[in-house]
Amino acid sequence: MxxxxxxxxxxxxxxxxxxxxxxxxxxxxxxxxxxxxxxxxxxxxxxxxxxxxxxxxxxxxxxxxxxxxxxxxxxxxxxxxxxxxxxxxxxxxxxxxxxxxxxxxxxxxxxxxxxxxxxxxxxxxxxxxxxxxxxxxxNILVPAIATLILSFVSCIMTVSLQKNFIDEKRLLMSQTAKKTLDAGNNMADIANKITELFNASQDDLYSLQKILESQQSGMQNIATNMENTSQSIIKQAEKVQSIQEKTSTTEQDRIEMTEASESTQTVIDEGINIISELKLKSQDVSKASQITVDATQAVIDKVEEVKNIVSSIMAISTQTNLLALNASIEAARAGEAGKGFAVVANNVRELAAETNKASNEITNIINELNEDVQKAMFSIDDTVTTVDKQNAMIESVGESFNSINNNVSGMITRFSHIAEGMKSIADSTNEINDSISTLSATSQEVASLSHEGAKASDEATEKFNAFKAILVDISDQANKLREINATR
Known part of the structure; x- marks a missing residue:
C-alpha cells in the first residue's frame, strides 16, 4: 500500500x-x-x-x-x-x-x-x-466458540483472497506496464527524431523570426513616421491657412490704414492751408494793431498838445482875471468916471472866470481821455503781444503739420511697399498650400500602404508564431515522452 x-x-x-x-x-x-x-x-x-x-x-x-x-x-x-x-x-x-x-x-x-x-x-x-x-x-460457550472460529476462518480467507487478487492485479498491471513501456520506448524514439528535427530547424526558425520581427518593426516605424508626417503636414496646412487668413486680414487692415492715412493727409493739407490763412490773418491783425498803436500814440501826443494849450488858456484867464480886478479897483477909485470901465472890467473878470472854469472842465476831460487812451494803449500792447505769441504758435503748428504730412507721406509709401510684400506673401502661401495639399495626399497614400504592409507583416508574424508554437508544443510533448520513458 x-x-x-x-x-x-x-x-x-x-x-x-x-x-x-x-x-x-x-x-x-x-x-x-x-x-x-x-x-x-x-x-x-x-x-x-x-x-x-x-x-x-x-x-x-x-x-x-x-x-x-x-x-x-x-x-x-x-x-x-x-x-x-x-x-x-x-x-x-x-x-x-x-x-x-x-x-x-x-x-x-x-x-x-x-x-x-x-x-x-x-x-x-x-x-x-x-x-x-x-x-x-x-452451553453458550459452544456456539460462541463456533461463531468465533468461523469469523476467524472467514477473515483469514478474505484476506488471503484479497492478497491473491491483489497479486493477480499486480501481475496484470506489470504486463500492461511492460506493453506500455514498449510503446513508450517507441514513442520516445519518435520523440527523439522529432526533437532532432526541431533542433535542426530551430536556427532557421530563429533567423526567420528575426527577419519577420525586423520587417514588422520597420513597417510599424514607417507607418508611425508617415502618420507623424501626415499629422505634421496637416498642422503645416492649418498654419498656412492661418497665415493666409492673417495675410488677408493684414491686407485689409493695410488698405484701411492707407485710406485712413490718405484721409489724414487730406485733412492735414486742409489744416496747412488753414494755418497759412491764419498766418496771413494774424499778420494783418499784427499790422492793424501796429497802426492802432501808432494812431493811439498820435492821439496821446495831440492830447498832450491840447492839454498844453488849455494850460496856456488857463494862465491867460488867470492873468486876465487879475487885470480885470485891478481895472475894477482903479475904476472904483475914479468914481463916476470909472463906472463904465468898472462894468467892462467886471464883465472881463466874469468872462475870465468862465474861461477858467471851462478850461478846468476841458482839462478834466483831457485827463480822462488820456487815461482811456493809456488803457487802450496797454490793451493794444497786450493784443500785440498775444498776436505775436499766436503767430509763433501758428508757425509751430504749421511746422508740426508739415512734419506730420511728411510722416504720413512716408507711411503711405511704406504701405505701398507693404502691399507689394503682402501680395508676394499671398502668392507664396498659395504655392505652399498647393504643395502641402499634394504632399498631404501623397503622405496619406503612403501611410495607408504602410498600415496595410504593417498589417500584413503582423498577420505573417502571427501565423509564424502560431506555427512556431505548434512546433514548440510538439517538441515539448516529445521531451515529456522522453522524460516519461526515462523514469520508467
Whole structure:
C-alpha cells in the first residue's frame, strides 16, 4: 500500500476504533450504574484512556504509514482484551468483529493474523476463566466458540483472497506496464527524431523570426513616421491657412490704414492751408494793431498838445482875471468916471472866470481821455503781444503739420511697399498650400500602404508564431515522452 491508501485505511480504522472504545465505555458505565463499582471496571476505564492515546498517536502522527495502522489496531486490541477479561461478559466478544473487519482493510495477512491472535488469546483466557467459575454448565460457550472460529476462518480467507487478487492485479498491471513501456520506448524514439528535427530547424526558425520581427518593426516605424508626417503636414496646412487668413486680414487692415492715412493727409493739407490763412490773418491783425498803436500814440501826443494849450488858456484867464480886478479897483477909485470901465472890467473878470472854469472842465476831460487812451494803449500792447505769441504758435503748428504730412507721406509709401510684400506673401502661401495639399495626399497614400504592409507583416508574424508554437508544443510533448520513458 502507498501513503494515500494507508491514509484512507487508517482514517476508517480510526473512526471504527473510536466508536468501539466509546461503546465499551458506555456499556461499562451502564454496568456501573446497575451492578455497582468493582476493580474490573476501573481497569476498563484505564485501558480505554491508554487505548485512545495509542489510537490518536497512530492516526495523527503516522496517518500515512504502516506504523499508524499497527498503533491503531494495537490500541483497539488492548482495549478489547481488557474489556473481555475484566468485563466478565460474553457480549463483549462481539467487539472483536469490527476489529477483524478493520484488519481486512489493509489486505495484510500478518496484520490480520495478529488481530486474530489477540482476539483468540483473549477468548481462550475468557473461556478458561468461565470454565473455572461455572464449569461445563454454560452451553453458550459452544456456539460462541463456533461463531468465533468461523469469523476467524472467514477473515483469514478474505484476506488471503484479497492478497491473491491483489497479486493477480499486480501481475496484470506489470504486463500492461511492460506493453506500455514498449510503446513508450517507441514513442520516445519518435520523440527523439522529432526533437532532432526541431533542433535542426530551430536556427532557421530563429533567423526567420528575426527577419519577420525586423520587417514588422520597420513597417510599424514607417507607418508611425508617415502618420507623424501626415499629422505634421496637416498642422503645416492649418498654419498656412492661418497665415493666409492673417495675410488677408493684414491686407485689409493695410488698405484701411492707407485710406485712413490718405484721409489724414487730406485733412492735414486742409489744416496747412488753414494755418497759412491764419498766418496771413494774424499778420494783418499784427499790422492793424501796429497802426492802432501808432494812431493811439498820435492821439496821446495831440492830447498832450491840447492839454498844453488849455494850460496856456488857463494862465491867460488867470492873468486876465487879475487885470480885470485891478481895472475894477482903479475904476472904483475914479468914481463916476470909472463906472463904465468898472462894468467892462467886471464883465472881463466874469468872462475870465468862465474861461477858467471851462478850461478846468476841458482839462478834466483831457485827463480822462488820456487815461482811456493809456488803457487802450496797454490793451493794444497786450493784443500785440498775444498776436505775436499766436503767430509763433501758428508757425509751430504749421511746422508740426508739415512734419506730420511728411510722416504720413512716408507711411503711405511704406504701405505701398507693404502691399507689394503682402501680395508676394499671398502668392507664396498659395504655392505652399498647393504643395502641402499634394504632399498631404501623397503622405496619406503612403501611410495607408504602410498600415496595410504593417498589417500584413503582423498577420505573417502571427501565423509564424502560431506555427512556431505548434512546433514548440510538439517538441515539448516529445521531451515529456522522453522524460516519461526515462523514469520508467
Amino acid at each position: 502507498d501513503a494515500q491508501q494507508y491514509k484512507r485505511a487508517n482514517a476508517n480504522s480510526f473512526y471504527v476504533s473510536i466508536i468501539t472504545v466509546v461503546t465499551g465505555i458506555v456499556l461499562t458505565l451502564l454496568s456501573l450504574i446497575t451492578k455497582g463499582f468493582d476493580i474490573g471496571k476501573a481497569v476498563i476505564f484505564a485501558s480505554a484512556v491508554v487505548s485512545l492515546i495509542i489510537i490518536f498517536i497512530g492516526n495523527f502522527k503516522f496517518y500515512e504509514e504502516k506504523t499508524g495502522a499497527v498503533l491503531i489496531m494495537c490500541g483497539v486490541s488492548v482495549f478489547y482484551l481488557t474489556l473481555v477479561l475484566a468485563g466478565n461478559d460474553l457480549a463483549y466478544f462481539a467487539f472483536g468483529l469490527p476489529i477483524l473487519i478493520c484488519s481486512t482493510l489493509y489486505s495484510n495477512v500478518a496484520l490480520c493474523g495478529t488481530g486474530v491472535g489477540i482476539i483468540s488469546v483473549s477468548f481462550i483466557i475468557s473461556i478458561i476463566t468461565n470454565l473455572l467459575t461455572s464449569g461445563l454448565q454454560n
